[in-house]
Amino acid sequence: LTSLPLLGRGKVRDNYAVGDDRILMVTTDRISAFDVVMGEPIPGKGELLTRLSLFWFDRLGPRGANLCPIHLTGEDPESVVAPQEREQVRGRSMLVKRLQPIPVEAVVRGYLAGSGWKEYQQTQAVCGVPLPPGLRNASRLPRPIFTPAAKAAVGEHDENITFDAMAARIGGALAERIRDVSIRLYEAASAYAATRGILIADTKFEFGLDADGTLTLMDEVLTPDSSRYWPAESYAEGANPPSFDKQYLRDWLETAQVDGRPWNKQPPPPKLPA
Ligand code: C5P
The missing domain is CATH 3.30.200.20 (Phosphorylase Kinase; domain 1)
Structure with a gap:
């Protein structure tokens, strides 16, 4: 343009x-x-x-x-x-x-996948939220959990942080409001998606403040780029579900090798021309 x-x-x-x-x-x-x-x-x-x-x-x-x-x-x-x-x-x-963007990714998980599953296997918790023992890959969680992530340095993955670390960054009241709204958004969306045969395993919201300081939902919302969309009919606990999203690309990037290094450990891509 x-x-x-x-x-x-x-x-x-x-x-x-x-x-x-x-x-x-x-x-x-x-x-x-x-x-x-x-x-x-x-x-x-x-x-x-x-x-x-x-x-x-x-x-x-x-x-x-x-x-x-x-x-x-x-x-x-x-x-x-x-x-x-x-x-x-x-x-x-x-x-x-x-808007003035809030520098935290508001991730909500209803199922254990991705970095949530990885963290759980090491600590039996995700972002400091304790979870019951015995959960498996793709297990449904007893209730949706809020697991914030923060942008890490350029070229690094976002890192999962605890709710307390989020509160320290942006203030406790705002952090609580974001957590509550995110869980309600996830619950409403996943209830609707379930009626259409889709499990929304997890998703990420982004928020900003408008000129009046009103908390506002921004960016993309509940897309298969920001969420895991699983077909309910093939869901099985313990297995890697087929995913109507970009999980296949993540899986490929984590295993493919280029110049002897995994794709996701390559130097950052060059800046796109204006
Ligand atoms: O990879 P991870 O399990 O932490 O992702 C949790 C959810 O948050 C996934 O639905 C993923 O699509 C979303 N996410 C995102 N953008 C990020 C990190 C996670 O949309 N930078």
Whole structure:
């Protein structure tokens, strides 16, 4: 896009400034896991992710269950780009409020997978939340747990942190509010998904504060890039479930070798050109 100033490129999304209080978030077809952005895009991925986010914003936000204010301004994203660029953003963009992002990933888990399963095997807890003994890979948890993560140094994985460490970073009251809202969002979404044959094993939310200091749900929400989507019909405790998300890419990155090193231990990718 040339009709708006580029604010920055994430691994999957490109952000453009719309005045000083809004952002046009364009979801590309790029796919990434850990800190690797794959060279080959997946056609249609950006549109699919956008549709899923919009679906959940509608269902969980002020027009639906009203669990949390959301970052969408409600305007048509195509209205802020030049006419010849509308096609480029169609179906894959959101016009959102510019927020002050909270530097913590709000992860909720209903099942034990990924880093949760790894941590449990070592400590019988995840992010300091104690869990009963005897759980297995993919076990359903007695109740959903909140397991925050913090952005680590560039090129490193995000690291799981305890709730107390999160509270020390952003303040106890805000941390509690984020934990409560995240669990309620997860419960509402996973209850709905279950009626459609999908188990949402876990997911990650991101929040920001608006100009009035209101806690606002931002970024993508409950997509298969930020969640594990398991088909209920093939769910089996103890096994690695098939996953309608990018788990296959994580698994591949963790085992594939390039130049004698695992993919996820490669030097960080070069910065994308503007
Ligand atoms: O890898 P881990 O088990 O910690 O991930 C838990 C959940 O949080 C998964 O659904 C994953 O997609 C999501 N997540 C994410 N972005 C991160 C870390 C985790 O969307 N940076």
